[in-house]
Amino acid sequence: MEKYISLAHGDGGELSHRLIREIFVEAFGDGNAAMFDAASLNITGSKIAVTTDSFVIKPIFFPGGSIGKLAVAGTVNDLSVSGAMPLYLTCGFVIEEGFSISDLKRIVSDMANEAKKTGVTIVAGDTKVVERGSADGVYINTTGIGIYEQGIGCSLEFEEGDAIVVSGTIGDHGIAVLAARGELGITVPTKSDCASLNQMLSEVLTSTNGVRIMRDPTRGGLATTLVEIAEDFHLTMKINESSLPVKEEVHGVCDLLGFDPLYLANEGKAIIIVANKDKDRVIEILRGFPEGHDAVVIGSIIGKGKGQLLLETPLGSNRLLNRLSGTMFPRIC
Amino acid sequence: MEKYISLAHGDGGELSHRLIREIFVEAFGDGNAAMFDAASLNITGSKIAVTTDSFVIKPIFFPGGSIGKLAVAGTVNDLSVSGAMPLYLTCGFVIEEGFSISDLKRIVSDMANEAKKTGVTIVAGDTKVVERGSADGVYINTTGIGIYEQGIGCSLEFEEGDAIVVSGTIGDHGIAVLAARGELGITVPTKSDCASLNQMLSEVLTSTNGVRIMRDPTRGGLATTLVEIAEDFHLTMKINESSLPVKEEVHGVCDLLGFDPLYLANEGKAIIIVANKDKDRVIEILRGFPEGHDAVVIGSIIGKGKGQLLLETPLGSNRLLNRLSGTMFPRIC
Known part of the structure; x- marks a missing residue:
């Protein structure tokens, strides 16, 4: 694998294919080549929760976490506070040309670890590469899907003294x-x-x-x-x-x-x-x-x-x- | 409304609130203030399709479309070719400080029009603002959710002569x-x-x-x-x-x-x-x-x-x- 992201990693061709296979599928997946297309999910229960969040934090590594850990935890928490049980995440990466592939691996590994810890599965993804100077390292969008379980949730009914x-x-x-x-x-x-x-x-x-x-x-x-x-x-x-x-x-x-x-x-x-x-x-x-x-x-x-x-x-x-x-x-x- | 996006539009405070209410909810929503938190969806059928895509196209307006139209059509098509019926979209915006609010409105309006045309509903969103020079205008992630209908789909079984x-x-x-x-x-x-x-x-x-x-x-x-x-x-x-x-x-x-x-x-x-x-x-x-x-x-x-x-x-x-x-x-x- 190369050391730095190049524009060719984002053009949908051979290098994109390798980036997905060697970094993302390696960390998140079961080797399923369809991971980066539409995923098929079996969900029981008809009330689905969905939320989306983009992460642009600077610096991307900080004491206590990274943009990767944050991108999983942040979206898991958005689902959780809504009363839903988080099940699945998608992730969309916008990466700047020249970004370090070892940093990318570290980020993706943080995501995989946090997902494992929380019990959510990363089911679909996308990677785009923009020219040097067009983004600040990496931005990550995560969209979370969960379910509301019957009889469990927030009432949204308030009383004095709560x-x-x-x-x-x-x-x-x-x-x-x-x-x-x-x-x-x-x-x-x-x-x-x-x-x-x-x-x-x-x-x-x-x-x-x-x-x-x-x-x-x-x-x-x-x-x-x-x-x-x-x-x-x-x-x-x-x-x-x-x-x-x-x-x-x-x-x-x-x-x-x-x-x-x-x-x-x-x-x-x-x-x-x-x-x-x-x-x-x-x-x-x-x-x-x-x-x-x-x-x-x-x-x-x-x-x-x-x-x-x-x-x-x-x-x-x-x-x-x-x-x-x-x-x-x-x-x- | 201001003419240009400032960092304060992204800090989660008063201006973020107004941006969401006056631009996004106005274009996409039913006035539901929860639109930009976790959305609750009623989905019948237990086989769900999900896909995600980030859009970084340059220029953002081009003959035949815009990043907004593309962000809806692209994700709708990813679901459709997988054999699913597209139902819901989320959208995540990363906007550069100084971006024109009238351009943003035009993009959001293109998204709303394309969503209406295709019959999908935009159910959740997120907006982040990055400093001038940290992104190239605007990047949009859309994540799509659909269903696979019983007995309808692609067989993935091939024969010579197909x-x-x-x-x-x-x-x-x-x-x-x-x-x-x-x-x-x-x-x-x-x-x-x-x-x-x-x-x-x-x-x-x-x-x-x-x-x-x-x-x-x-x-x-x-x-x-x-x-x-x-x-x-x-x-x-x-x-x-x-x-x-x-x-x-x-x-x-x-x-x-x-x-x-x-x-x-x-x-x-x-x-x-x-x-x-x-x-x-x-x-x-x-x-x-x-x-x-x-x-x-x-x-x-x-x-x-x-x-x-x-x-x-x-x-x-x-x-x-x-x-x-x-x-x-x-x-x-």
């Missing part, structure tokens, strides 16, 4: 990626939280019937995701600043550089809004998984009708939070 | 795109053949039971696609050079500049291998559609065991054809 739970510390991914870019001007030990949450969230859903909604607070962070829920379902929510789980070093960087962890991206966290009666059970389940070790209740639904998110500060005053406005960090996922 | 049919003239897309780039140094009147073939191919499949396989000869052209079939199924095929349908102006450009229409990309053509007894019926059906007006038989399967493709020249000699080797044209789809 608890807002977050499955762990916030802002880790954002700070880890910015640090890996060298943009902070300081070194931090923080790793990205990049992880697939399907097993943890599946256990939450099958063990309780009080889950109202689940979401993954990625781009825009915890605050933006909660504002979206508040607006979509006309809920007034309040979260307590002092209960927000933030790692000490993330807190330190935010204080120093003026970031707000509420708006930093996460890639391995879930927000779960759950009936008050079930909140302890949910916390217990989450803490049984390494990804949910720091799960806590951070607030509750305090009213209906208006869509707004309030932050109660340690001094007891309430601040209205909006969704992220203006660019904080491009290329974070 | 006819090889192509649904129309070859090379139109390749020449039209190269001309639109200004790379030919001459002007040609050729339009891309970019079109969704689902209705035509569905009629072929439901009207005959002799279809062995269908493929769309895109990147790599007719020859590469036929070599792949020959190798995958260990067939010796022969096609007749004099029966290949090539538009006069495409022939002229190829002669002048040394291109081979057998290796030029097509985006609205199908290869159909069919039992000899059914070939006339298939040609009749194809010719009943504007996209199949120039359908002809170009060759046949002459043996089994070895995977090879022969071209019979007008002088009666046989030439062995290989798949495309080396870059002819990057960014053709």
Whole structure:
């Protein structure tokens, strides 16, 4: 195999064929030559979940993960928070001419490992090559297909007093990626939280019937995701600043550089809004998984009708939070 | 709405929200805010087809189509040639900072029109923005989901004497795109053949039971696609050079500049291998559609065991054809 991607790897001819066979089918597949055409899936149950996401993160390797791990975990999580069981993924690569084939192999291997860990199968793929300078290394799209199981899911029915739970510390991914870019001007030990949450969230859903909604607070962070829920379902929510789980070093960087962890991206966290009666059970389940070790209740639904998110500060005053406005960090996922 | 895409359109905050609502949901959707999260699909029948494709074509607008039309038709055709009925599409956009919002609207509108024409629904999407210089305008991934209907499909069982049919003239897309780039140094009147073939191919499949396989000869052209079939199924095929349908102006450009229409990309053509007894019926059906007006038989399967493709020249000699080797044209789809 060559050392670098050339335009000929993308023209559909002999080199494309070898790239698919030697890298993608080798890592993902059962040697099925049809892998990179339309795949045929046997799905039982007629309610299918589908989601798509493109990954353009910079740098492509960062502490705690890579664009490959992220491309699998991110789409698995989108399905999982919707209440679906993830089953299949497709992947579409746009690769820049000159990209290192050993980096590509590492990325594809990260994808294969994460897929194996989560139990999803990569069933179809596509590779395009663009000229040098026309893309930044590699972009990956993953589309996920799952099923909604009868009787298991989020009710989307809310009540005053429902608890807002977050499955762990916030802002880790954002700070880890910015640090890996060298943009902070300081070194931090923080790793990205990049992880697939399907097993943890599946256990939450099958063990309780009080889950109202689940979401993954990625781009825009915890605050933006909660504002979206508040607006979509006309809920007034309040979260307590002092209960927000933030790692000490993330807190330190935010204080120093003026970031707000509420708006930093996460890639391995879930927000779960759950009936008050079930909140302890949910916390217990989450803490049984390494990804949910720091799960806590951070607030509750305090009213209906208006869509707004309030932050109660340690001094007891309430601040209205909006969704992220203006660019904080491009290329974070 | 702004005139140009900024990084803030991609950070998951207020501007991302507006971009999705005002451009994508406006064009594709029923106003459902969930459109850009996981979608829930009701699918009857347990055999699902899935395929994915990224589109990086340059230029993004060309005679006969655009990246938007292509992104829908290309994925619809991948499903259709596999024998599936296309139902749903997802779309993932990677957009360069500074990209014109009016161009984006035009692309999205082309997608919506083509989806409507073909009867597929765009059910989920994603938008990422990368810094100026990090992508070439816009890249689109579409993933398609369809169903295989009981008793309808390609047999993948071949016999000596099976006819090889192509649904129309070859090379139109390749020449039209190269001309639109200004790379030919001459002007040609050729339009891309970019079109969704689902209705035509569905009629072929439901009207005959002799279809062995269908493929769309895109990147790599007719020859590469036929070599792949020959190798995958260990067939010796022969096609007749004099029966290949090539538009006069495409022939002229190829002669002048040394291109081979057998290796030029097509985006609205199908290869159909069919039992000899059914070939006339298939040609009749194809010719009943504007996209199949120039359908002809170009060759046949002459043996089994070895995977090879022969071209019979007008002088009666046989030439062995290989798949495309080396870059002819990057960014053709």
